[in-house]
Amino acid sequence: MKISLLETLREKNPIAFNISNFVTVQDVANGINALGASPIMSEEQNEAEAMVKMCNSVTINLGAFTEGQLEQIATVSTFANQYGKPIVIDPVAVGAVAYRTERCNELLDQTDVAVIRGNAGEIAALAGVEWQSKGIDAGEGSGDLEEIAKKLAKKRHCVVVESGKTDIITDGEAVVRVFNETDLFKLHVGSGDMLSSTIGCFCGIEKDAFEAAQTATVVFDVAGEIVAKSMKQPLAGSFGPQLIDQLHLIDVKTVEKYAQYE
Ligand SMILES: Nc1ncnc2c1ncn2[C@@H]1O[C@H](COP(=O)(O)OP(=O)(O)OP(=O)(O)O)[C@@H](O)[C@H]1O
Numbered sequence: 001m002k003i004s005l006l007e008t009l010r011e012k013n014p015i016a017f018n019i020s021n022f023v024t025v026q027d028v029a030n031g032i033n034a035l036g037a038s039p040i041m042s043e044e045q046n047e048a049e050a051m052v053k054m055c056n057s058v059t060i061n062l063g064a065f066t067e068g069q070l071e072q073i074a075t076v077s078t079f080a081n082q083y084g085k086p087i088v089i090d091p092v093a094v095g096a097v098a099y100r101t102e103r104c105n106e107l108l109d110q111t112d113v114a115v116i117r118g119n120a121g122e123i124a125a126l127a128g129v130e131w132q133s134k135g136i137d138a139g140e141g142s143g144d145l146e147e148i149a150k151k152l153a154k155k156r157h158c159v160v161v162e163s164g165k166t167d168i169i170t171d172g173e174a175v176v177r178v179f180n181e182t183d184l185f186k187l188h189v190g191s192g193d194m195l196s197s198t199i200g201c202f203c204g205i206e207k208d209a210f211e212a213a214q215t216a217t218v219v220f221d222v223a224g225e226i227v228a229k230s231m232k233q234p235l236a237g238s239f240g241p242q243l244i245d246q247l248h249l250i251d252v253k254t255v256e257k258y259a260q261y262e
């Protein structure tokens, strides 16, 4: 685990191009800006090539896309592959809505992606494994979480981050588990979106997407855990802003002190 990548990220201040969703766009922008990246969001087809050329990574969040946006997403993905910019996909609710599964699989058929980050229900749906997803949440299933993540990583030749109480990160062969956690993540809509975009930032400064995804996940999880431990009363409304503050404050030493992974 290369926790020192956090320092590299702050030195390089990578431009993180995000196609976000309207629900969580501000948390995502402020979260990764506080961390040390330079976010830019766009939904405009006509500037797709310029955006991709300028940026260090592309994070595509499929949380609330419209039909018109699908064209921009396809254009951006094509340019990102052409210019060698890493793509991170957040397949929001693909386990719950067949239309989303179909559109996401089409995108993955046409695009080489570096990382797919989703909860168990989303990863299972893309891996083609039976699961009862619930809206944007993971839902219930009996499959082996690590095998499901590995199956998708092999299928799409990419790194998979399957978030949950324990976060599972795999390149299809090796598996890293991150144990840092807090229930407050689940009370803040967009924790997952922020994690995906954080992974995007690290992919912008580290070519090895497996390393980038590990560091991003551990930094994000430790930040959330520190906030939860510092709160007198665990409250959903104040967790979000304090998570952004902690992404600003956190440093390599602190992450090394609290990180729990194997
Ligand atoms: N049951 C849990 N207990 C503690 N932490 C969790 C739990 N589930 C997820 N997390 C943490 O929450 C963060 C977001 O992951 P999660 O799986 O909730 O994403 P998500 O379902 O895509 O969220 P959303 O779409 O609402 O933003 C991760 O850092 C993960 O470690």
Ligand SMILES: Cc1ncsc1CCO
Binding pocket: 021, 023, 024, 063, 064, 092, 136, 189, 190, 192, 193
């Ligand atoms: C609640 C919600 N609905 C569509 S996207 C989103 C944010 C979580 O991704």
Ligand SMILES: [Mg+2]
Binding pocket: 092, 093, 119, 136, 192, 193
């Ligand atoms: Mg999500």
